[in-house]
Amino acid sequence: MGSIKERYSVICSEFQLPTNPYILQVLENTEGQKGEIVIKLTGNNRLLPVQMLTDEDALALSKTLCNNVSVKALDLRYNKITDEGAKHLADLLQENVALQSLNLMSNDITADGAQFLGKSLHRNKTLKALRMTGNKMGNRGAMHLASMLQINSSLDDLDISDCDLATQSLIAFAIVLSSNKSVRAINLSRPLLFSQQEETTLHLARMLTVNQHLQELHLGKHAMRDSGVERLCEALRENCTLRYLDLRCNSIARDGARHLADWLKQNTSLEILDLSSNRIEDEGAAHLSQALALQNSTLRALSIPSNSIGSSGLVLLAKAMSTNFSLSHIYIWGNKLEEPACVAFASLIKSGRLREEDTDVSPYEVDGRVFLAEVFHGLRRHYYWTPSIGEDGDPASNSALTVSSEARFYEGTKGCIAPSD
Incomplete structure (x- = not known):
């Protein structure tokens, strides 16, 4: 041959x-x-x-x-x-x-193509990861993939974000994941939702009370508010397997952060929490810092860029890191980086408590004053792009943190903090 x-x-x-x-x-x-x-x-x-x-x-x-x-x-x-x-x-x-x-991210596949792929996976027993991100399959195409999960028992990583899913297909995925025992990671981000009642969040919360196999869940851009987060946290108290929760780009404010903090005080499984581009502000950051400083020893990565957090909230988070030695990655760019916050995080980096490759800011001084510059790190660094030739060599990327099987093939894992089995 x-x-x-x-x-x-x-x-x-x-x-x-x-x-x-x-x-x-x-x-x-x-x-x-x-x-x-x-x-x-x-x-x-x-x-x-x-x-x-x-x-x-x-x-x-x-x-x-x-x-x-x-x-x-x-x-x-x-x-x-x-x-x-x-x-x-x-x-x-x-x-x-x-x-x-x-x-197959960002091709021109619609509902018919999703149907072909879904039917082929009724029989296929070897494919572990399928990424359909950005293909506008819509509600009908997503329903075919949800039906496939009722039969397929080998796929453990499915990404259908930005595929124009609707309420019906999201509920279908919530129902099928209540009994599916193979899927470990699923990305349902950026559906097209027109209701303000958060029905999909409620169905996904119910799923989490019974699913003890899912480890990674992406719910970015779901227009989720504090009430939805509260329902989600109530369900997660009964879940002991979820390790990565992505709630970026929602409408989560201080009360939502409080619900998450209360859950983190009890949680023993979550390792990665992405709250990027919400609006938790100083009060929300204070709730999270209290949980991290005193009662949580499992979270290893926290992403809170662009959350309208000021100096007081950021300083509290920095202080929490000085007592919590499990939290190794934190991302804060896009908040109000005034001098007290800059000094606090510069001290963490200088002392070696926080490595520069494990955060998205780098300290520098001008005329004796400390500032923070943005560096291109973060949980989602390699989501849309990965090196095509050679190894990146930088572990501070999405691939280094996810528990999905796809990362094993597409990105290097040198120096990563991938959760242990």
């Missing part, structure tokens, strides 16, 4: 398909590799000449890899694959018994 590149050339000739020079170059780079092979054909690669993939390329790849047992991950994000291409990839999932991760 020849190389993957040779197989690809033969398939293109056999099916009279044009060869894509980008695919040829990437496949050439896999020659000689041993062990698990990851094929990255991202359309936003700026380090190589990119001819974005089309449905014909998806067909060629499907035929090339159908019997391949070495390729474990296929990254096709930011290309021009439509429903027709999704059908070809669904055929690949029917035949291939080795592929464990498929990334």
